[in-house]
Amino acid sequence: MSPAVQPERRRLRLPPGYDPERHQEALARWAKDQLGPSWHIEMVDLASGVAYARRQVEVTEVQAEDGSVGCMEVRLASATKPTDAERVAARLEDQHPGWTMTAFDPWLGRAELARIPDDWRRARAAVATALGTKPWEVGIEARQGGGYRLRLPASYLPSRHDARLEEVATTVIGSLGWTVEVDRPRLTAEIVPGEPPTFPAVLPYPFDAPVEVMRLPVGCRLGRRAGELGPEVAVDLEANPHVLVSGTTGSGKSVALWALVGGALRAGWRVAIADGIKGGVDFLAFRPACSAWGDSLDTAADVITGVYQEGLARKAALKTTGARRWHDLPDGSRPPPLMLVVDELTSLIIPEPVPKGVPKDHPLVIEASERNLAKAEMLSALGKIARELRFVGVSLVGATQKASTTTGIPTELRENMGAHFLLGLRPSEGQRRLALSNPDLVPEVPAHLAEDLAASRGVGVYELDGVPAGVLKVYWATPEDYVARICP
Numbered sequence: 001m002s003p004a005v006q007p008e009r010r011r012l013r014l015p016p017g018y019d020p021e022r023h024q025e026a027l028a029r030w031a032k033d034q035l036g037p038s039w040h041i042e043m044v045d046l047a048s049g050v051a052y053a054r055r056q057v058e059v060t061e062v063q064a065e066d067g068s069v070g071c072m073e074v075r076l077a078s079a080t081k082p083t084d085a086e087r088v089a090a091r092l093e094d095q096h097p098g099w100t101m102t103a104f105d106p107w108l109g110r111a112e113l114a115r116i117p118d119d120w121r122r123a124r125a126a127v128a129t130a131l132g133t134k135p136w137e138v139g140i141e142a143r144q145g146g147g148y149r150l151r152l153p154a155s156y157l158p159s160r161h162d163a164r165l166e167e168v169a170t171t172v173i174g175s176l177g178w179t180v181e182v183d184r185p186r187l188t189a190e191i192v193p194g195e196p197p198t199f200p201a202v203l204p205y206p207f208d209a210p211v212e213v214m215r216l217p218v219g220c221r222l223g224r225r226a227g228e229l230g231p232e233v234a235v236d237l238e239a240n241p242h243v244l245v246s247g248t249t250g251s252g253k254s255v256a257l258w259a260l261v262g263g264a265l266r267a268g269w270r271v272a273i274a275d276g277i278k279g280g281v282d283f284l285a286f287r288p289a290c291s292a293w294g295d296s297l298d299t300a301a302d303v304i305t306g307v308y309q310e311g312l313a314r315k316a317a318l319k320t321t322g323a324r325r326w327h328d329l330p331d332g333s334r335p336p337p338l339m340l341v342v343d344e345l346t347s348l349i350i351p352e353p354v355p356k357g358v359p360k361d362h363p364l365v366i367e368a369s370e371r372n373l374a375k376a377e378m379l380s381a382l383g384k385i386a387r388e389l390r391f392v393g394v395s396l397v398g399a400t401q402k403a404s405t406t407t408g409i410p411t412e413l414r415e416n417m418g419a420h421f422l423l424g425l426r427p428s429e430g431q432r433r434l435a436l437s438n439p440d441l442v443p444e445v446p447a448h449l450a451e452d453l454a455a456s457r458g459v460g461v462y463e464l465d466g467v468p469a470g471v472l473k474v475y476w477a478t479p480e481d482y483v484a485r486i487c488p
């Protein structure tokens with residue numbers, strides 16, 4: 001493609017009284033009025049009273065092979081610098097409505113314009129933003145079967161840009177279920193349309209997978225597209241011993257605790273269950289396999305303080321061995337890890353109102369005070385377990401329904417429970433802030449999934465150390481199923 005017209009220059013007589021300080025812009029406008037929009041002033045010779053104008057854009061129009069997309073090469077003024085790109089693009093696109101600058105090469109003195117459809121242009125701009133580059137550095141064309149084919153700039157870095165490209169594909173250009181496939185050696189990519197991912201009605205617990213002692217499976221992450229399940233979501237209790245499961249009523253908190261309790265028992269953990277509010281009804285089948293069981297306020301308090309004592313004893317024993325952490329102990333001398341499970345955590349520790357206007361020695365007042373004493377004892381022990389027992393092979397796993405800053409779990413306890421699950425489909429902003437450390441980095445359950453009654457059971461979000469936060473569905477199995485599969 002060679003330019004049809006050679007660069008052209010014209011000599012213009014300067015208007016009388018021309019003052020370069022004040023009239024430079026007016027002169028440029030005047031030159032365009034006199035000669036046409038593609039002309040600009042190249043040089044002014046005040047002594048001779050003349051200016052030289054140059055037509056800086058010479059155009060060769062060609063037709064693309066399919067005949068529908070026009071393309072033209074544009075010669076750039078010799079003084080054009082790389083930093084002029086934006087200005088040149090704006091001017092060329094202004095001069096040629098409907099055309100878009102698709103290449104800019106000041107060293108070769110050329111740029112390229114093409115007639116690209118509006119959606120290509122928008123997609124290209126979004127990709128350029130994601131890559132931190134200029135739109136004309138991204139090549140774009142239609143992909144067979146829908147979506148786009150991209151040519152990526154040399155500055156593309158998988159580690160830096162892949163997540164952003166994915167986000168642009170699923171939010172700006174397409175919707176959930178669209179994917180990006182990058183061909184790294186060729187520096188090309190395809191943005192591929194797709195149906196949004198979803199979950200099956202039930203995700204059976206993976207009883208056949210190998211058991212890992214400190215990594216207990218909870219569920220699966222949402223896949224990237226329809227028909228695809230994401231990777232397994234498991235809590236690494238060595239890195240993050242304490243887990244908080246939040247969610248409104250019926251969101252699947254107890255089922256998530258089953259997965260952790262069942263997984264722990266299968267992996268040889270000792271498990272202590274404290275369910276002083278619902279009397280342990282959701283966990284009855286686990287009872288024979290548990291090492292401690294509390295189904296009333298008093299017995300729950302005993303279980304919780306008992307776990308704290310055991311933790312302290314482990315800490316002391318650890319000190320005598322010289323090891324700093326429980327899992328540094330040699331295999332034979334390590335006591336099994338211990339999981340304390342507390343369902344309905346908030347209800348268990350919120351003090352009850354003491355009846356007013358009743359004598360202090362009335363049985364109602366005495367009873368309420370005693371219950372509140374047990375609650376205070378539990379709150380104190382739970383706080384200490386979460387704060388002090390991190391490296392002794394003790395895990396606190398709690399589930400809670402209520403979320404409020406004034407009542408419920410004190411901030412410090414919540415912060416010490418570092419692995420977070422928030423079950424339920426449409427939690428309020430306030431709930432997200434309480435249940436998650438960085439709610440801004442945690443996605444929400446997509447609307448199409450929330451509307452699907454079967455697929456959305458046991459669905460929520462997770463926030464765990466060392467893996468990107470995401471949407472998950474919790475595995476399903478009953479306590480009876482787990483007990484039947486406990487490894488001998």
Ligand SMILES: Nc1ncnc2c1ncn2[C@@H]1O[C@H](COP(=O)(O)OP(=O)(O)OP(=O)(O)O)[C@@H](O)[C@H]1O
Binds near residue numbers: 203247252
């Ligand atoms: N992962 C799951 N897969 C399939 N169904 C589930 C799942 N989780 C929960 N469900 C369904 O939802 C019901 C309620 O779950 P669950 O009892 O765990 O909720 P919860 O949050 O503990 O409620 P509550 O606050 O009343 O204790 C279950 O009985 C089950 O039918």
Ligand SMILES: [Mg+2]
Binds near residue numbers: 253254255282343
């Ligand atoms: Mg429950």
